[in-house]
Amino acid sequence: MRKGMLEYCVLLLLADRRAYPSDIIDALSQADMIVVEGTLYTLLNRLRKEGKLSYEWEESKQGPPRKYYSITTYGHEVLQTMSSAWDEICNTVNHFRMSGTETKTE
Numbered sequence: 001m002r003k004g005m006l007e008y009c010v011l012l013l014l015a016d017r018r019a020y021p022s023d024i025i026d027a028l029s030q031a032d033m034i035v036v037e038g039t040l041y042t043l044l045n046r047l048r049k050e051g052k053l054s055y056e057w058e059e060s061k062q063g064p065p066r067k068y069y070s071i072t073t074y075g076h077e078v079l080q081t082m083s084s085a086w087d088e089i090c091n092t093v094n095h096f097r098m099s100g101t102e103t104k105t106e
Contacts, residue, residue: 006043008086009033011071011079014053018070044069052078 013019013027021040028035047053052075057065
């Protein structure tokens with residue numbers, strides 16, 4: 001479940017802006033989702049091969065050029081599908097959470 005969530009979160013992060021991998025790790029960490037670089041790079045490469053992400057090199061003021069990732073049109077389509085699935089899952093789980101709360105209070 002965590003693996004699928006990581007892909008979803010990365011696509012969400014890249015939906016509005018391109019990002020350097022360390023920026024993605026920082027954003028995930030701020031949400032208490034700890035991810036090591038190796039895991040993220042593996043995911044980014046897979047998403048790129050699947051056509052969900054693209055990247056471009058940009059010269060850096062400090063050190064070597066940096067690879068910035070952005071979501072593709074296909075990636076946006078996948079993100080929309082994942083968002084719909086997430087909403088369905090949340091609605092189902094919340095239904096049972098609320099049912100459980102009502103049962104306990106009666």
